[in-house]
Amino acid sequence: MKAVLGRTLNHFVLRLSATFGTTGSMQSQKAIRHHSFGKPEEVLVLETVPLLEPKAGEVRVRLLMAAINPSDRGMIGGSYGKLRELPAIAGREGVGVIDLLGAGVSGLSVGMHVRFSEKQGAWCEYACMPASEVFVVPRDVPVEQAAISFINPPTAYCLLKHVVDLEPGSWVVQNAGNSAVGLSVVQMAKAFGYKTISQVRRESLAAPLKAMGADHVVVEGSGWAKQVNDLTDGAPIRLALNSVGGDSAIDQIKALGEGGTQVTFGGMVGDLVRFPTRFLIFNDVRLVGFWWDQWSQSRGPEAVRSVMDAVYEMMREGGLRLPIERTYTFNEYSAALAHDSLPRLGKVLLRPS
Ligand SMILES: NC(=O)c1ccc[n+]([C@@H]2O[C@H](COP(=O)([O-])OP(=O)(O)OC[C@H]3O[C@@H](n4cnc5c(N)ncnc54)[C@H](OP(=O)(O)O)[C@@H]3O)[C@@H](O)[C@H]2O)c1
Structure with missing residues (x-):
C-alpha cells in the first residue's frame, strides 16, 4: 500500500478497483505510460499498474504484439488529432488474445485473436474491453502481420x-x-x-x-x-x-x-x-x-470490416506482406524507440517481457 501513497488520485482509484489474487495480493501488469505530453524518449516510463478483471459484457485481452507508429509519437507528444487523458498508456496498434470472458458475453471465446484496445493504449500487457467493441482477427493471419494490420x-x-x-x-x-x-x-x-x-x-x-x-x-x-x-x-x-x-x-x-x-x-x-x-x-x-x-468513424463498423477483410485476404494469400525490422520486449522500449527513429525497411514491434 506504501507505493500508492503520493501517487495521483487517478492512480489511486485504479488501484482500488484492481483484481486481488487467491493469496489476497493485488495482481499487476506492466504498461508503458506517460504522465505528461512530450518526446517519447523523455516522458515514457515502464510502470506497474493494476490488472483488472472483465466486468459483465467485457472481455479481457492479453497483448501478443504491438507496433510503433509515427502517430504514437504524435499522441505521446500531444499533437495528434485525438489524445488520451493523462496518465496515459501509450501505443495505438496491437494484436492480443482473449484470456477471460466477463458474465453474459456470447459469440466470443477464450483464445480468439483480436485487436488490442486502442482506447486504453496498446503498450500494456492486458486490457478489458466491451465485447461489442471487439474486432476479431482471423487465426490464419500471422501474429506479427496482424499486429501491424489495423492502421x-x-x-x-x-x-x-x-x-x-x-x-x-x-x-x-x-x-x-x-x-x-x-x-x-x-x-x-x-x-x-x-x-x-x-x-x-x-x-x-x-x-x-x-x-x-x-x-x-x-x-x-x-x-x-x-x-x-x-x-x-x-x-x-x-x-x-x-x-x-x-x-x-x-x-x-x-x-x-x-x-x-x-x-x-x-x-x-x-x-x-x-x-x-x-x-x-x-x-x-x-x-x-x-x-x-475519421473515415472509419464516419463509415461505421461494416465498412471497416469490409476493408479489413480485403486486407486479410491479401495477407493470407501472400499478396501483402510487411517486413518486420525487429521485435523488442517492454523492458527494452527505449532501445525500440531509438531503433524506430533510424532509417529502416520494416516496423519495430513491442511485446510483453
Ligand atoms: N492519415 C492517416 O489515416 C494515416 C494512417 C496511417 C499512417 N499515416 C501516416 O503515414 C506516414 C507513414 O506511416 P507508417 O507507419 O507507414 O511509417 P513507418 O513505417 O514508420 O515509416 C516512416 C517513414 O517516414 C519516412 N520519414 C521519416 N522522417 C522523414 C522525413 N523527415 N522526410 C521524409 N521522410 C521521412 C521514413 O523514411 P526513411 O526510412 O528515409 O527515414 C519512412 O519511410 C506517417 O506520416 C503516418 O502518420 C497516416
Missing part, C-alpha cells in the same frame, strides 16, 4: 480505392515509399493493376521495393519530377499520396497530370504543406486530406 494497410487500401476512381493502368505517385503505408500501397497497387512511382530517401531501397512490385523508385531531391513523362511513357499521374510534406510534396504536385489529386495523410517533415500556385490554377490539381480514424 497502415487499411489506410493504403482507402487511399487507392476511396479517394479517386482509378482504372487499371492508372499511375500513382507516393512519398515515404518504404513506410508501412508505402509498402502496402506498392503491393496493393500491383494487385489492383495500378502503376506506382515511389519516392524514397535512399537509393538502396529501390531493389527491395521493386521486388515487392514497385514500378519505379525515385530518390528525393534527384529532380525526378522533371522526367516524369519518361517514367510513365507520357501517361498522366492521377493520384499523389503525400505523408511527408515539404519539397517532396511539391515535387508530387509538379508531377501530377491535369486534374490530378494529391491526398495528404501525414507530415513527416513537420513543416507546413506548401504548394506551387500555378499548378493549382493551370493544371486544376486538387488537394485533399485523409484520416483513417
Whole structure:
C-alpha cells in the first residue's frame, strides 16, 4: 500500500478497483505510460499498474504484439488529432488474445485473436474491453502481420480505392515509399493493376521495393519530377499520396497530370504543406486530406470490416506482406524507440517481457 501513497488520485482509484489474487495480493501488469505530453524518449516510463478483471459484457485481452507508429509519437507528444487523458498508456496498434470472458458475453471465446484496445493504449500487457467493441482477427493471419494490420494497410487500401476512381493502368505517385503505408500501397497497387512511382530517401531501397512490385523508385531531391513523362511513357499521374510534406510534396504536385489529386495523410517533415500556385490554377490539381480514424468513424463498423477483410485476404494469400525490422520486449522500449527513429525497411514491434 506504501507505493500508492503520493501517487495521483487517478492512480489511486485504479488501484482500488484492481483484481486481488487467491493469496489476497493485488495482481499487476506492466504498461508503458506517460504522465505528461512530450518526446517519447523523455516522458515514457515502464510502470506497474493494476490488472483488472472483465466486468459483465467485457472481455479481457492479453497483448501478443504491438507496433510503433509515427502517430504514437504524435499522441505521446500531444499533437495528434485525438489524445488520451493523462496518465496515459501509450501505443495505438496491437494484436492480443482473449484470456477471460466477463458474465453474459456470447459469440466470443477464450483464445480468439483480436485487436488490442486502442482506447486504453496498446503498450500494456492486458486490457478489458466491451465485447461489442471487439474486432476479431482471423487465426490464419500471422501474429506479427496482424499486429501491424489495423492502421497502415487499411489506410493504403482507402487511399487507392476511396479517394479517386482509378482504372487499371492508372499511375500513382507516393512519398515515404518504404513506410508501412508505402509498402502496402506498392503491393496493393500491383494487385489492383495500378502503376506506382515511389519516392524514397535512399537509393538502396529501390531493389527491395521493386521486388515487392514497385514500378519505379525515385530518390528525393534527384529532380525526378522533371522526367516524369519518361517514367510513365507520357501517361498522366492521377493520384499523389503525400505523408511527408515539404519539397517532396511539391515535387508530387509538379508531377501530377491535369486534374490530378494529391491526398495528404501525414507530415513527416513537420513543416507546413506548401504548394506551387500555378499548378493549382493551370493544371486544376486538387488537394485533399485523409484520416483513417475519421473515415472509419464516419463509415461505421461494416465498412471497416469490409476493408479489413480485403486486407486479410491479401495477407493470407501472400499478396501483402510487411517486413518486420525487429521485435523488442517492454523492458527494452527505449532501445525500440531509438531503433524506430533510424532509417529502416520494416516496423519495430513491442511485446510483453
Ligand atoms: N492519415 C492517416 O489515416 C494515416 C494512417 C496511417 C499512417 N499515416 C501516416 O503515414 C506516414 C507513414 O506511416 P507508417 O507507419 O507507414 O511509417 P513507418 O513505417 O514508420 O515509416 C516512416 C517513414 O517516414 C519516412 N520519414 C521519416 N522522417 C522523414 C522525413 N523527415 N522526410 C521524409 N521522410 C521521412 C521514413 O523514411 P526513411 O526510412 O528515409 O527515414 C519512412 O519511410 C506517417 O506520416 C503516418 O502518420 C497516416
